[in-house]
Amino acid sequence: MKPKTKYVQVPSRSILPDxxxxxxxxxxxxxLGITLGGIKAVDNFNLTIGRTEIAGLIGPNGAxxxxxxxxxxxxxxxxxxxxxxxxxxxxxxxxxxxxxxxxARTFQNxxxxxxxSVVDNVKAAMNNEMHYNMLSAILRLPNYRREEVAAHRRAxxxxxxxxxxxxxxxxxxxxxxxxxxxxxxxxxLATNPSLxxxxxxxxxxxPSETADLMDNIRKVHEMFQIAIVxxxxxxxxxxxxxxxxxxLNFGQVIAKGTPEExxxxxxxxxxYLGRQSSHKEKEA
Amino acid sequence: xxxxxxxxxxRVEARRIYLTYFIVIIAYVICQTMSSTRILSxxxxxxxxxxxxxxxxxxxxxxxxxxxxxxSLGHAGFMSVGAFSGVAAAILMQSVIPFAPVRLAxxxxxxxxxxxxxxxxxxxxxxxxxGDYLAIVTLAFGEIIKxxxxxxxxxxxxGGIQFSMLSDTTRLLPGGKLIIRGPMGISGIQKIATxxxxxxxVMISLMIVFNLVNSRSGRAFMAIRDDRIAAESIGLDITKxxxxxxxxxxxxAGAAGALFAMNxxxxxxxxxxxxxxxxxxxxxxLGGQGNMLGGIIAAAALTIxxxxxxxxxxxxxxxxxxxxxVTMLGTNNQDIRNFFAKLNPFRHKEPEEEEAA
Numbered sequence: 001m002k003p004k005t006k007y008v009q010v011p012s013r014s015i016l017p018d019x020x021x022x023x024x025x026x027x028x029x030x031x032l033g034i035t036l037g038g039i040k041a042v043d044n045f046n047l048t049i050g051r052t053e054i055a056g057l058i059g060p061n062g063a064x065x066x067x068x069x070x071x072x073x074x075x076x077x078x079x080x081x082x083x084x085x086x087x088x089x090x091x092x093x094x095x096x097x098x099x100x101x102x103x104a105r106t107f108q109n110x111x112x113x114x115x116x117s118v119v120d121n122v123k124a125a126m127n128n129e130m131h132y133n134m135l136s137a138i139l140r141l142p143n144y145r146r147e148e149v150a151a152h153r154r155a156x157x158x159x160x161x162x163x164x165x166x167x168x169x170x171x172x173x174x175x176x177x178x179x180x181x182x183x184x185x186x187x188x189l190a191t192n193p194s195l196x197x198x199x200x201x202x203x204x205x206x207p208s209e210t211a212d213l214m215d216n217i218r219k220v221h222e223m224f225q226i227a228i229v230x231x232x233x234x235x236x237x238x239x240x241x242x243x244x245x246x247x248l249n250f251g252q253v254i255a256k257g258t259p260e261e262x263x264x265x266x267x268x269x270x271x272y273l274g275r276q277s278s279h280k281e282k283e284a
Numbered sequence: 285x286x287x288x289x290x291x292x293x294x295r296v297e298a299r300r301i302y303l304t305y306f307i308v309i310i311a312y313v314i315c316q317t318m319s320s321t322r323i324l325s326x327x328x329x330x331x332x333x334x335x336x337x338x339x340x341x342x343x344x345x346x347x348x349x350x351x352x353x354x355x356s357l358g359h360a361g362f363m364s365v366g367a368f369s370g371v372a373a374a375i376l377m378q379s380v381i382p383f384a385p386v387r388l389a390x391x392x393x394x395x396x397x398x399x400x401x402x403x404x405x406x407x408x409x410x411x412x413x414x415g416d417y418l419a420i421v422t423l424a425f426g427e428i429i430k431x432x433x434x435x436x437x438x439x440x441x442x443g444g445i446q447f448s449m450l451s452d453t454t455r456l457l458p459g460g461k462l463i464i465r466g467p468m469g470i471s472g473i474q475k476i477a478t479x480x481x482x483x484x485x486v487m488i489s490l491m492i493v494f495n496l497v498n499s500r501s502g503r504a505f506m507a508i509r510d511d512r513i514a515a516e517s518i519g520l521d522i523t524k525x526x527x528x529x530x531x532x533x534x535x536x537a538g539a540a541g542a543l544f545a546m547n548x549x550x551x552x553x554x555x556x557x558x559x560x561x562x563x564x565x566x567x568x569x570l571g572g573q574g575n576m577l578g579g580i581i582a583a584a585a586l587t588i589x590x591x592x593x594x595x596x597x598x599x600x601x602x603x604x605x606x607x608x609x610v611t612m613l614g615t616n617n618q619d620i621r622n623f624f625a626k627l628n629p630f631r632h633k634e635p636e637e638e639e640a641a
Contacts (some may be wrong), residue, residue, distance in 0.1 A: 093518040094516070095517055095521065096519050099519035101516060104517070105517055111514035111517075112510075112514070113507045113511055113514065114505065114510050114511075115510055116503065120503055120506075123500075123503055124500075124507040124515075124518065125518040126500075127500045127518070134326070134499075134501055134528065134532075137499030137502075138491065138496060138497055138499075139495075143523075145498065169296075187518060190518070234607040243299070249578070
């Protein structure tokens, strides 16, 4: 395992610059924007994520949070702006190449491979680290066996982080809801990302499941020393776990800062609760 | 410890695979004994090789439809490419390789290569499409292959191999022989296809598909089938894996086509028309998509059935249709499924299987 992060002071545009170990952030979005159907779904989006940062992306429904994830993973190609991943421009890459470059994600509406077993879902994500060809698979040559055994072992190890190793042979589609969400995270981790994007990981979970999830995210962060960005509506989770938070509204960043700063930011309160004066006007 | 797990018979999948191999071997042994002791009628004996060829077709289409999740309606096209290239190769090799089994094997390999090339060329435009559109375009390509072969002439003389399209303008030297004669197809084929060869081809096809399913490629095929967007997000190359499945399936269909053709003395392109494509699809759907054993049983049953119904003369195809409909309804009926599930000795060990149904 890698050594624990050493916190050193370096100048950076990261939300929490003094927590960055590397001078170079894992992700930089510069003036990112996309127009969907004539509407600027995301506009002038600037964000820098440090190498081992946990950041939150929050905002009211329809603010463009998932669109940002889709831009980062190139499900949509941005109309303006640049995404730098590990200092490299991702312009012209597709979803697959972005994943190989180090971004893995989960989905708001769960997208598991329903008819595959739990362990096969994880092993499918390890495809790019296996190198045997079709012929060795068909003839069951030694390199097939060696790589499969290694992959199986690693898949079980990853599953055990989320206490799912006993469910390895269960069909993914028949897992309970919470386990499906956890499996999505394991599958994303199996691709060896340097940046993990979690789209509403706690959606539909009860408070105790959410607390478990929080522990698990911390554990993953500790073990893999990767950057995590999460979209979440559960404020207790966001405020507890995130070192930096970025708030979106109508496709624009309205605030950035530490959880404490965000909680007291008037623009954020306005976005979530509406302006007090306009509320009064309506009543009158 | 993990090593043993990979070939663990406690796993549902592994059990299904070994059961399939076992049933195919047993069926072969029984049929071979019956055939050599002349218990089997001569019509039935003549059907053993076509049944094997259709079984391979069913396995091959199952790879595309059941495992990759793409509907292909032109599979007979690849079968015909294999049939024509395989038979032509066998005729050309006749004097060089007098030993029939080797010639058959080589012809099937050549057929597989030609069909794979056809699959690759067709795959380039077709695999950009999805769902119904893909099905329609594969149907069109199946018809195109048929038309091309209907207008294709090939002959051989002392100057080498000559081709021509639309009409016979090969201008063979005296002593040359026209092998492929457009709509007349190929005639005078030596019937070198044998039942053991068919059985071996079925076993090889099963081995290819089963071993592939449990490998990185197979998982990629199924992942793309289950969720394309998620598959991309974990770094799977969708185009590459779709092409891989399509080409492999075409190659298997080509080998089956060569086996099929070398059981007859004459072969014409019209034999591999849309109806044949649909028949193969019926094998796959009736046997259950992704279920290899089901597919090969369906292939055997639906090849024998029209022969067995011959005594009803005029009502033959009507009865065939009725039986097909009843079987489809029956296998989809929950009560009947539960009844068969009760008969399954392994049932209590796999409760999640029933939810899947």
